Amino acid sequence: MRPAMTTAHALTQAYPDVSVLDTFPKLLAHNAAAHGGDVWLREKKFGIWNAFTWAEVEARVRHMALGLTELGVGPGDVVALIGDNRPEWLMGEIAAHAVRGMSLGIYRDALAEEVAYLITYAGVRVIFAEDEEQVDKLLQLGEQIPTVRHIVYSDPRGLRKYDDPRLVALSEIEARGAEHAKREPGRYGELVAAGQGTDVSILCTTSGTTSHPKLAMLTGGALVRHCAAYLKADPRGPQDEYVSVLQMPWIMEQIYAFGQALISRMKVNFVEEPETTMADMREIGPTFVLFAPRVWEQIAADVRARIMDASPLKRAMFDYGMKLGLKALDEGRRSPVADFLLFRALRDRLGFSHLTSAATGGAALGPDTFRFFLALGVPMRQLYGQTELLGAYTLHTADDVDFDTVGKPFEGVDLRIDDPDPNGLGEIVTRHGNAFAGYYLNEEETAKSLDAEGWLRTGDAGYFDKRGHLVVIDRVRDLARTAQGDRFSPQYIENKLKFSPYVAEAVVLGDGRESLAAIICIRFPIVSKWAEKNRISFTTYTDLSSRPEVTELIRAEVEQVNRTLAEKQRLSRFVLLYKELDADDGELTRTRKVRRGVINERYGEIIDAMYRGDRKIDVDTTIAFQDGTKQRIRTVLNVTHLTDAPPAGAGKRRAA
Structure with a gap:
């Protein structure tokens, strides 16, 4: 039997003195x-x-x-x-x-x-x-x-x-x-x-989305003080x-x-x-538990994939339970019927029966995935932070969770928005007393990121909502505008696409273009299972992604996402890539963040062909595997044009 839960006040009173044990x-x-x-x-x-x-x-x-x-x-x-x-x-x-x-x-x-x-x-x-x-x-x-x-x-x-x-x-x-x-x-x-607490204890690698990772110097005292502040929240x-x-x-x-x-x-x-x-x-x-967004997305996709293999009765119960659960969530309550029919057993199967707190961080989690787990009864919270500021410094409280925000800052954390536009959107700048001590052997980069007063430029774009919650939109450099001047966040659209169990990765394009497009990677384990169930033959990832039936499957998913987006943010076309995006190829960071500059450079010819209006794109390339072997890939990519998006026109090529 599990011991009774202790009150938050009693827990914080029992913590050791970190000013001494530093x-x-x-x-x-x-x-x-x-x-x-x-x-x-x-x-x-x-x-x-x-x-x-x-x-x-x-x-x-x-x-x-x-x-x-x-x-x-x-x-x-x-x-x-x-x-x-x-x-x-x-x-x-x-x-x-x-x-x-x-x-x-x-x-x-x-x-x-x-x-x-x-x-x-x-x-x-x-x-x-x-x-x-x-x-x-x-x-x-x-x-x-x-x-x-x-x-x-x-x-x-x-x-x-x-x-x-x-x-x-x-x-x-x-x-x-x-x-x-x-x-x-x-x-x-x-x-x-x-x-001593002032000793540098950890050299922590940054995400390295644009180049080699830097090494943030973290002192022991800052680490334990920040953890103590986190435990208060x-x-x-x-x-x-x-x-x-x-x-x-x-x-x-x-x-x-x-x-x-x-x-x-x-x-x-x-x-x-x-x-x-x-x-x-x-x-x-x-x-x-704390999982990165890709793990939560994978769990949600696996659940949906298992339901695909279930009997018609179980699929109907799942659909009915999710409908009741999401409706109750929107009304600020839980559905006892949905819990009895579906969620209690599902939480047990996932190992989530005893959760009192669950978090996601490292990148944005799509609102659809967030709502799925909240409806399931998982006490999800979103957090936000950077390596340089010792991880998270904003978090939802247990009674104030909003899947569109990352909550409020911890005690002692200062936040401001620099250069806001008329809607309050600008760069998030942060300061607290437990920040990193600079980048190891790199004073130049330290000076660029951290000013004399201790404010760190995060490079992220965001704003405060009416309740004082921080809303993070995307990296400042990744916020994009179409040729008509309409702003959009590629990451926001990508997260909505990745809620589909069939989509593993997506890169949304359109900066400086007449319309938006996407490069999509299928989730091979689930799409292959779908193909086998529908008696569609295939040999490799490349072969499967080129099948017209798979293209139509993904088309339906993209069109469903399009219907939830403003007209100017809808995708006009997409292509299914012949390989998965891979950190080993430099296309993703080790924490699975997309390196957009690498994507734009490596797949520039494919992107240009999409925007020229090509229906088919010939590919003849070589990919390297982790064991050092190489494989030549010769295939044809089919560009899928969508009917429920703004009309497309050729535009000047810019960074994805």
């Missing part, structure tokens, strides 16, 4: 001393959940930290980590902070050249690599990462054949640290006490369960799995594999 290692030591026998972490391995108490985690961190000192790591050195979300990542990062080093998280699916850039730029000396896959990636870089002295691996499987002198097992590091602890029993405590406590799904390098996972967990003592759970996330989450029954 680093992650200090908070860990405090919790280990006061609550050592309580479970903090769980990891599923070989089908079994393994628990780690605060005392056990602190003991391992102590040995890792002292082991790092044996390797010569000290104040100001950079320790990198790459791999899946595991307890060892969390422990390794805190250990790096304990010796007053800086941690740098690298996305597990980063390509070798991305890894080389980050390691070399930051001057990484030691890197924690989870397993053979990540070790291979590092060893292949050879002389491209000359600063690396030690590669520490936690999973030894497949690594016996290597003899690189830089390789060392995590178990050996811990053993050396344990011996050090015997020689100097008080040494670790001295290291932790010497740490959305309290949590030891009874709460969190499943670590977002990749560890992302700022929001640093906030939740580290900062908030260390302050509130909520339990952090690690799934066995990314593919088992939903099943493992159902076993845990989390009380809080």
